[in-house]
Amino acid sequence: MAQRKEIFARIAQGKLEWGSRISDKMLSMNWTRSAGWTAPRIVPSDKLTLSPAAMVFHYGMAVFEGLKAYPSHSGPPRLFRPDLNIARLNASAKRMALPTVDPTTFMSALRGFVHAQAEWVPQSPGSSLYIRPTLIGTDPKIGVRHSDSALLYVLAAPGGSFFSSGYDGVRLVADPTFVRSWPGGVGHYKTGGNYALTIAPAKQAQDRGFDQILWLSDKKERKVGEVGMMNAMFVFDGPSPHIVTPRLDGTILPGITRQSIIDLAPGLGIEIEERDIWLDEVLQGLRDGTITEAFGTGTAAVITPIRSITYDGVETFVKGNGEIGKLLRKTLNDIFYSKQPHPWMIPAAPFDTKTSFSERKVSVSYA
Amino acid sequence: MAQRKEIFARIAQGKLEWGSRISDKMLSMNWTRSAGWTAPRIVPSDKLTLSPAAMVFHYGMAVFEGLKAYPSHSGPPRLFRPDLNIARLNASAKRMALPTVDPTTFMSALRGFVHAQAEWVPQSPGSSLYIRPTLIGTDPKIGVRHSDSALLYVLAAPGGSFFSSGYDGVRLVADPTFVRSWPGGVGHYKTGGNYALTIAPAKQAQDRGFDQILWLSDKKERKVGEVGMMNAMFVFDGPSPHIVTPRLDGTILPGITRQSIIDLAPGLGIEIEERDIWLDEVLQGLRDGTITEAFGTGTAAVITPIRSITYDGVETFVKGNGEIGKLLRKTLNDIFYSKQPHPWMIPAAPFDTKTSFSERKVSVSYA
Numbered sequence: 001m002a003q004r005k006e007i008f009a010r011i012a013q014g015k016l017e018w019g020s021r022i023s024d025k026m027l028s029m030n031w032t033r034s035a036g037w038t039a040p041r042i043v044p045s046d047k048l049t050l051s052p053a054a055m056v057f058h059y060g061m062a063v064f065e066g067l068k069a070y071p072s073h074s075g076p077p078r079l080f081r082p083d084l085n086i087a088r089l090n091a092s093a094k095r096m097a098l099p100t101v102d103p104t105t106f107m108s109a110l111r112g113f114v115h116a117q118a119e120w121v122p123q124s125p126g127s128s129l130y131i132r133p134t135l136i137g138t139d140p141k142i143g144v145r146h147s148d149s150a151l152l153y154v155l156a157a158p159g160g161s162f163f164s165s166g167y168d169g170v171r172l173v174a175d176p177t178f179v180r181s182w183p184g185g186v187g188h189y190k191t192g193g194n195y196a197l198t199i200a201p202a203k204q205a206q207d208r209g210f211d212q213i214l215w216l217s218d219k220k221e222r223k224v225g226e227v228g229m230m231n232a233m234f235v236f237d238g239p240s241p242h243i244v245t246p247r248l249d250g251t252i253l254p255g256i257t258r259q260s261i262i263d264l265a266p267g268l269g270i271e272i273e274e275r276d277i278w279l280d281e282v283l284q285g286l287r288d289g290t291i292t293e294a295f296g297t298g299t300a301a302v303i304t305p306i307r308s309i310t311y312d313g314v315e316t317f318v319k320g321n322g323e324i325g326k327l328l329r330k331t332l333n334d335i336f337y338s339k340q341p342h343p344w345m346i347p348a349a350p351f352d353t354k355t356s357f358s359e360r361k362v363s364v365s366y367a
Numbered sequence: 368m369a370q371r372k373e374i375f376a377r378i379a380q381g382k383l384e385w386g387s388r389i390s391d392k393m394l395s396m397n398w399t400r401s402a403g404w405t406a407p408r409i410v411p412s413d414k415l416t417l418s419p420a421a422m423v424f425h426y427g428m429a430v431f432e433g434l435k436a437y438p439s440h441s442g443p444p445r446l447f448r449p450d451l452n453i454a455r456l457n458a459s460a461k462r463m464a465l466p467t468v469d470p471t472t473f474m475s476a477l478r479g480f481v482h483a484q485a486e487w488v489p490q491s492p493g494s495s496l497y498i499r500p501t502l503i504g505t506d507p508k509i510g511v512r513h514s515d516s517a518l519l520y521v522l523a524a525p526g527g528s529f530f531s532s533g534y535d536g537v538r539l540v541a542d543p544t545f546v547r548s549w550p551g552g553v554g555h556y557k558t559g560g561n562y563a564l565t566i567a568p569a570k571q572a573q574d575r576g577f578d579q580i581l582w583l584s585d586k587k588e589r590k591v592g593e594v595g596m597m598n599a600m601f602v603f604d605g606p607s608p609h610i611v612t613p614r615l616d617g618t619i620l621p622g623i624t625r626q627s628i629i630d631l632a633p634g635l636g637i638e639i640e641e642r643d644i645w646l647d648e649v650l651q652g653l654r655d656g657t658i659t660e661a662f663g664t665g666t667a668a669v670i671t672p673i674r675s676i677t678y679d680g681v682e683t684f685v686k687g688n689g690e691i692g693k694l695l696r697k698t699l700n701d702i703f704y705s706k707q708p709h710p711w712m713i714p715a716a717p718f719d720t721k722t723s724f725s726e727r728k729v730s731v732s733y734a
Contacts, residue, residue: 018510019420019508019509020508020510022420022507022509026419045419045420047416047417048417048419048424050414051414052412052414052415052520052522053386053389053412053522053524056423056424056559057415057503057559058431058499058562059566060558060559060560060561060563062424062425062563095564095567096563096564096566097563097570132509134424136424140389141384141387142386142389142499142524143384143385143386144566146566146570153419155509176551179549179551182546183546184545184546184586185549186564191560191563191564192425192426192428193427193560194560195425195426195427195511196427196428196463196464196558196560197427197462197552197558199426199428199464199511199512200461200464200513203464218550219550219551
C-alpha cells in the first residue's frame, strides 16, 4: 500500500523509470502438452521458480505482449484493443512452438486480472497501467526441441509518459551495420530474441548522442524498418496529408498503435499507405520538403516525433511542426481517457477462476 | 547416487534422451554492474529463483555455450578446448550487452566444477559429460535496456551418442521459407533467440519425414548456411580430398568442432577451404559426383553424415562412402578419449573458491 502510493507519487512527478516497478500480483497459467492449460490464478509477483535447464534460459523460447489499462474515472479501468494483443500473442507463440490460448477465455482472464489490480492503475494525467503477458517454455531439458510445458503470466507495471524528455522529438541514427530483422525471419513476432539484439546497438547509438536507431534492411537497399521499438510513419505533403508506413513484409512488427492509426486516419481526412519506403527516399523527401513530418508509433509512447535522421555522418532534420502527429496523439488519447464508451476500450470485469476456465487439452500446431 | 546409476545405465543402453537429465550440482556466479562478479559457488541444480520481470524472460538476454568433459580412465576428466568456448561466450555476451568473464578465472572455475562433478562423467564408450555455461540478464525491470545484473551458471548433463539413429546419415530439407540468420544479424553468436526460431520449422521438417534443415540465406541466392544446429562441410573430389565449409560471414556460428577440423585437416592430407557455397553448386556437385561426401559438425554429435538434400520436392543423394567423415571422427575421438596428453584436452582440477576469485568490478563494453 505504502509502496503503491510511493510509485504513484513518482509517476505524478514524472520521476519513475518506465517499467521499473511491477504491481504486487500477477496472473499465472501453466500449460503441459498432456493436460493443457490450468485455470488462471492471481498470485504474488515476487518470484518465479524454474529449473536452470528450463528452455527459456537457453533457447529464447519466450514471447510477450504489451498493452495498457487506462483509468476510466467513473468505472473500472479499460484495456485498449486487447483482442489484437491476444491475436498477436497467439501468432508469436505458434511461430516459437509455444502453446496458444483460447482468445475468449484469455480475454476474460485479462479483464479479471485488471479488475483485481484496479487500485494499481495510476490516475495522474497521461498515466496508465502497462500490462505485460509473458509466455515462456519451461521444459527442464537442454536438448533443442519443442517444450512440453510452458508458463503464461501477466505482469502489471504502473507508468506515466514513456519519454521523460516530452515531445521534442528523437534524434535517430541510421546505420546498416546492425540489422534487426530479415525476410524469412521473425521480426514480425514479439519474441525475446528480437529485443536482445537491439540493446548493445541502442546503447552504442546513445553513447554517440542519438536517442534511437532507425533500422534498415541492409547496406545496399536500405529499406526503412522500425524506429527503435516503434513503427515508423512519414507524412508526405499534398492536397491532403498522406502517411506512408512500411508494409508488413515479415520484418515489421504489426503494431497495435500502427493499426489503430491506419483505422483512424481516413476519418480524420488523412490518407495512409502501407508500402516499402527507402532511406534515400526519406532523406530526399526531408531535404526537398516533400516529407513534412515523421514519427514512431507504439504502445509505450503512443506517438514519438522524429527530430532528425543521421546517416553516414550527415544529420537531416524534419522541418514541419508535427501537426499530424499531434492530431493523432490527441485522437488516441481521447479514446484512451474518455468517459464515453468506445468499441476499442474493453472494461475490466471480475472473473471467477473456478467457472471461467476448466483444465482442458489445447492442441499445438507448428508454424 | 541411485539417480546417477540409473542415468548411466540408460546411457549405456542408448536409451537416454540427449540433454534430458542434469547432474545434481551447478556452478553459479552472480554479476552486478556495481560490484562485478561474485566468487563462483557450486550449488544444487534444482531451482533458479528470479523475478518474473527479469529481462531474460522478456527480451531474450541469454547466451550459452556447450562443451564436453571426457572420461580419461586414468586421471581426472578432460575438457575439449574450453578456451575456445570461453572466448565465444565473451563474444556472445558482449553482443547481447551482458558482462564478460575473465578467461583465466573462468577456466579455473570450469575445471574446478568438472573436478567436483567427476563422478557424473559416464564411462561407457562414446559418452561424455556435456557442460552448459548459461549467462542471463536478471534485472527485474521491463524496460528494454542493458541489464545491471546477470547470472552465469554451468550445468552438467551426462550423455551418450547424440543421434540414437547412429551414423546412417541425416536427410535434410532445404527450404528458404524460413531463414535462420542474416547479414548484420547475430547468427554467429550463441544466443537463445537463434535457437527459438528453429524449433517450429525443425518440427515441421520432421513431420515431413526429414531429420534436419539445411538453412539457406534467402530465396534468391540460396547460399548454404548451417545444417540444423551444425556447421556444414562438403567434400570435393580431386587428387587429394578437399573440404569446403561456409566462411564465417556473420551468419554462421564459429563452431569449435568446425575449427578443430580446420586445424586438423592439413595434417591428414585434407585441404580445407572456407568460402561461400551455394545450394545450386552443392546439388550440381552431388549429381555429377564432384561432391563425394557431406556432413555436419558440432559439439553434440561431432560429425553427422548427410544422406540426402531435398529441395523443391527433389531429393538428391550423397553417393560416397563417407570415408573423410569417418577419418575425422576417428581422429577427434582419439583425441577425446586417448589416455595420452593432448594440448586441446584440459584436465579438471580442484579449485578453491575462496582464493581463486575475488569480488571485483568488471567493465562491460558494448558491441
